[in-house]
Amino acid sequence: MQSNTEQTLDEAPVQDAISGQSEQLRALSQDADSLFGDFVESVNNDGDANDTPSDSANIFPHQGDPAYGLQWTRDGDFLSLRPEWTVEPSVDSIISTLQKAIDPRKQYVVQHHWNGAYSRIYRVSYDGIQLILKVYLPVCPRTMTESEVATLRWVDQNTRLPVPKVHYYDSTRNNPIGFEWILMDRIDGTPLFECWRSTTQDAKERIVKQIAEYAAICFACQFNGGERASIRHYTKPFRTAFKWTKIRLRLISAELRLKLDEATEEDHRMILSGMLDLIDRLRGLRGKFFLPPGPFSDSEPSTYEDESTDEEDAETINEGDKPHEQTMLWHDDISLDNILVDENGVLQGVIGWSCVSCLPLYEACQFPAFLHQAWDRAVEPRTPYRVTRAYLENKEEILKYDVELRQHHLTLLRRVFIDEMMQRCPEWVDAFYRQRSRRDYEAAVQNCDNEFAYKIVEEWVDAVEGKSNFNKPVWSLHERFMR
Structure with missing residues (x-):
């Protein structure tokens, strides 16, 4: 059985997935392999000469059904859907895929x-090699897989943060599993949460400094x-944050009107009507947090600005010759579950x-997830008598x-x-402190259609508009959601 493998990383989807490159990184190379490090074997790339329609038709049951294996389910929350598997990948199909990608012997x-x-x-092992295989639901076809591959390679190439190395991947479903997959290194360790x-405080401080680097x-x-980075449609330069929040609120509003x-x-x-009213109020507050575009600024749209077409949104996003927002890579879930340590921390x-x-930058310059909390506790709590005397009945x-x-x-770790x-990047610290209010507005946009959070957003909007009954300064919304 011949391995159907191409030993180059397709340049266009990888560059799309990584959301464009800064001039500093472009200077490294225009070649995808040198840009992202050593090559990764990409299996079943579109247009590969070794792919045959008859072979795919005989092996892959999802042919003609792009949603094969996926269904969306509601669990009490009438607004939110969660993905479910309707087909479980079999071990036999995984082995067949590995034989095809690596070596049938x-x-x-x-x-x-x-x-x-x-x-x-x-968990996958062969020849003493220990690896991890991730098999994806087709929630975001191609781009989720390609984004993870590109991101892991970028982090490995440009930072010292230890991350899994990708060995093989397939961002199509043309394989015996019938789903996209990535084969990467297995990192042995215990989640810091456990x-x-x-783990000593000194060990935790070392981890904090590594993540700060x-x-x-x-x-x-x-x-x-x-x-x-995982949504291909938004990978080209977009206008200012003022314009971008306008587009996002428009899309959220359109979806809520359909519901x-x-x-x-x-x-x-x-509830839906209340959320739509909240979106209108957030539109009116944009000018308090983001400066409107200068000479390219359009007049402010009406309350029902969400009626524009997708083509208009795409045209707005792709106006690369006009002012655009600088961005940076941001892992929003560096949590205690995703930090793996050895027995010495x-x-x-x-x-x-x-x-x-x-x-x-205003959104990415914030604490990593494992340091999130709504307020600081500067003084160490007093040890309860029952703890010091080992009386454990008062749980x-x-x-x-x-x-x-x-x-x-x-x-202390914060x-x-x-x-x-402050030592490594004072500009980051400046953005962290000066852009708090923008992070609050971002939190409002992210949660204005959340059934369990939109009332909190309403309270914050009341305070910003001066309608609150309390004579207090406006409180931080994004910190409120850190509880």
């Missing part, structure tokens, strides 16, 4: 490891384009790169102490992070 051992929101993860208590490099290597037309229950219709790797974005008191102690330790960023 090798012996492969495949074990199911974990289920993610959009993927199934398997060993937080046993990564953040400083990302700030220095800014991109000239798109907000989401309003379909809603039959009165309480659902009231030494960082082994950071995982979870499938939905990483390129965000405007509520002990739990409260554990929570407060973690808040204090996170406060200071370490800011101090490290």
Whole structure:
């Protein structure tokens, strides 16, 4: 059985997926392989001469059905949908795919490891090599896979943050599994969440400094384009943040109006109407947080500006000769679950790169997820008597102490992070402090259509508009959502 493998990374989708390159990185090379490091074997690229329609038709049951294996389900929340697998990848199909991609003569051992929101993860071993295989639902065909490959290679090439190395991938479904997949290094380690208590504060500080170094490099290597690395449509340069928030609110509003037309229950219709009113109020507040474009500025649209077409949105986004927003790579889920350490608390790797974005600086210059908390606790909590005497029957008191102690330790680590960023990249720290209000507005846009959060956004909008009953300064919305 001949391996159907092309040993180059297709340049166009990778450059699209990484959301454009800064001039500093372009200077490295115009060649995709040198730009992203050593080559990765891409299986079943479109147009590959070795692909035959008859072979695909005989093997792949999803032919003619791009949504094969995927269904969307509601769990109580009438607004939100979650993806579900209707077809589970079989071990036999995975082995067949590996034989086709690598070597049919090798012996492969495949074990199911974990289920993610959009993927199934398997442990793979052969010839003493330990790897991880991620199999993707077709939630965002091609771009999610290509984005993760491109992002991992960029991070590996440009930073010292330990991340999995990609060996093979297939961003099509033309394989025996019937789904897109990536085969990458397995990082042995324990999630920091599981060993937080046993990991020393010094070890945690070392991890914080390593992640700060990564953040400083990302700030220095800014991109000239798109907000989401995993969404091909938005990879070209877009206008100012003022214009971009206008487009996003327009799209959210259009989707809510469709749901309003379909809603039959009165309480659902009231919620949707409230969200649409909230969007109109957010439109009116944009000028408080973002400067309108200069000579290219259009007149402010009416309340129903969301009626524009997708073509108009695309034209607005792709106006590369007009002012645009600088962006940087931003991993929004560097959480305790995605930080892997060894038994001594030494960082082994950071995982979870499938939905990483390129965000405007005002949004990306913030604490990594594992340092999020709504307020600081500067003073170490007093150890309860029952903890010191090992009387453990008062679990509520002990739990409260554990929570407060973690808040204090996170406060100390947040200071370490800011101090490290101040040494490595003072411009990042300046953006962190000066752009707080923009992050609040961003949090409002992200949550204005969230059934469980839009009321909090309404409270914040009341405060910004001066309608709050309390004579207090406007509180931070994005920090409120860190609780």
